[in-house]
Amino acid sequence: xxxxxxxxxxxxxxxxxxxxxxxxxxxxFLNTDPNRTVRVRLKGEIGYLTVKGxxxxxxxxxxxxxxxxxxxxxxxxxxxCEEGIxxxxxxxxxxxxHVFEIDEFFVxxxxxxxxxxxLEHENxxxxxxxxxxxxxxxxxxxxxxxxxxxxxxxx
Amino acid sequence: xxxxxxxxxxxxxxxxxxxxxxxxxxxxFLNTDPNRTVRVRLKGEIGYLTVKGxxxxxxxxxxxxxxxxxxxxxxxxxxxCEEGIxxxxxxxxxxxxHVFEIDEFFVxxxxxxxxxxxLEHENxxxxxxxxxxxxxxxxxxxxxxxxxxxxxxxx
Numbered sequence: 001x002x003x004x005x006x007x008x009x010x011x012x013x014x015x016x017x018x019x020x021x022x023x024x025x026x027x028x029f030l031n032t033d034p035n036r037t038v039r040v041r042l043k044g045e046i047g048y049l050t051v052k053g054x055x056x057x058x059x060x061x062x063x064x065x066x067x068x069x070x071x072x073x074x075x076x077x078x079x080x081c082e083e084g085i086x087x088x089x090x091x092x093x094x095x096x097x098h099v100f101e102i103d104e105f106f107v108x109x110x111x112x113x114x115x116x117x118x119l120e121h122e123n124x125x126x127x128x129x130x131x132x133x134x135x136x137x138x139x140x141x142x143x144x145x146x147x148x149x150x151x152x153x154x155x
Numbered sequence: 156x157x158x159x160x161x162x163x164x165x166x167x168x169x170x171x172x173x174x175x176x177x178x179x180x181x182x183x184f185l186n187t188d189p190n191r192t193v194r195v196r197l198k199g200e201i202g203y204l205t206v207k208g209x210x211x212x213x214x215x216x217x218x219x220x221x222x223x224x225x226x227x228x229x230x231x232x233x234x235x236c237e238e239g240i241x242x243x244x245x246x247x248x249x250x251x252x253h254v255f256e257i258d259e260f261f262v263x264x265x266x267x268x269x270x271x272x273x274l275e276h277e278n279x280x281x282x283x284x285x286x287x288x289x290x291x292x293x294x295x296x297x298x299x300x301x302x303x304x305x306x307x308x309x310x
Contacts, residue, residue: 030193030206031186036235038185038193049204049222051185053235065232067204067222077220080191080208 003064004122007142010113011133015102018129019091025103028081032145039144040077043090047074059138060122084108084148096127108151114142158219159277162297164288165268170257173284174246180258183236187300194299195232198245202229214293215277239263239303251282263306269297 023044030038039050047070053063069077078085086109091102095117102115114136117126136142141150178199185193194205202225208218224232233240241264246257250272257270269291272281291297296305 030191031188033186036185036237051232051235063231063235065228067224069222073220076218077206080206080218082191 001064002061004061004119004124005116006060006119006126006135006137007139008115008135008137009133010102010115010131012131013113014131015091015093015100015115015129018093019102020094021092023090025088025090026078026085027144028078028085029145029148030077030081032082032084032149034140034143034145037143037145040074040081042071042074042078045071047071047077049074049077055138082148084151086144086148093129095129098126100129105147105152108153109147110153112147112152156219157216159216159274159279160271161215161274161281161290161292162294163270163290163292165257165270165286166288167286168268169286170246170248170255170270170284173248174257175249176247178245180243180245181233181240182299183233183240184300184303185232185236187237187304189295189298189300192298192300195229195236197226197229197233200226202226202232204229204232210293237303239306241299241303248284250284253281255284260302260307263308264302265308267302267307 025041025043027039027041030040035054037052041048046068048066049069050066055062087106088103093100093102098117100115100117102113105112115132140146180196180198182194182196185195190209192207196203196205201223203221204224205221210217242261243258248255248257253272255270255272257268260267270287295301
């Protein structure tokens with residue numbers, strides 16, 4: 001399917017008190033090529049294998065295919081991943097009809113906090129919480145696959 | 156899981172009359188790196204996503220993880236694959252307790268025919284049909300991922 005997402009930097013930690021859920025995510029990549037990233041994710045007790053294509057020129061739309069896998073399969077596949085495993089906490093915050101997913105990164109990407117909102121249409125309006133900063137939609141260096149190759153701490 | 160397989164060249168087409176089944180296979184790779192190949196396969200009406208690790212030094216054992224996916228998912232993922240889609244017919248032939256899988260390649264790999272047998276133990280004995288040629292177990296250039304990058308016709 002094609003996903004429409006917008007991505008923003010986060011400028012304060014106020015989102016944490018508004019969050020209704022948070023989950024630890026460990027993920028690695030079987031391919032970091034932006035044309036065909038292959039991601040292995042362990043999110044709490046559930047694993048996922050996700051393939052993403054390149055985003056459109058405006059950075060808004062991206063082909064995404066995802067399949068749930070077992071925790072043990074995810075662990076076995078993480079062992080095969082390229083170097084640069086990503087460790088982050090994902091917070092979910094409601095804003096109007098939408099849910100923002102905010103990722104607070106650890107280890108080599110410590111200091112980076114990014115928020116994403118998924119839209120149904122390209123021109124869909126959504127609330128902008130106070131803790132949102134600059135929009136970075138489509139900026140490849142904020143792709144998790146690229147953060148795994150070139151972590152935030154090296155910028 | 157870890158697979159134990161031995162691979163041979165095939166020197167005659169006699170296997171075709173002994174075959175109890177044959178299926179067309181179209182496959183591509185989301186990663187051709189032998190350390191973490193990611194294969195998309197359409198085998199008849201069924202799709203598969205397969206991740207393989209590097210083989211052991213003797214070339215006999217290799218980590219392999221496979222998940223069945225829908226035909227339409229396989230087609231969508233094939234569109235994302237690297238260049239060098241592989242098109243082949245797979246024949247299955249019984250030999251004693253074992254089943255040989257024989258791949259006759261088309262297009263850029265036309266002329267190449269390879270047989271594989273899966274074993275339960277490294278030292279397991281098996282029948283060697285007359286049409287088997289040289290063993291090529293562990294020879295990376297016969298990996299399908301490498302045939303996709305460097306097809307047989309270019310050798």
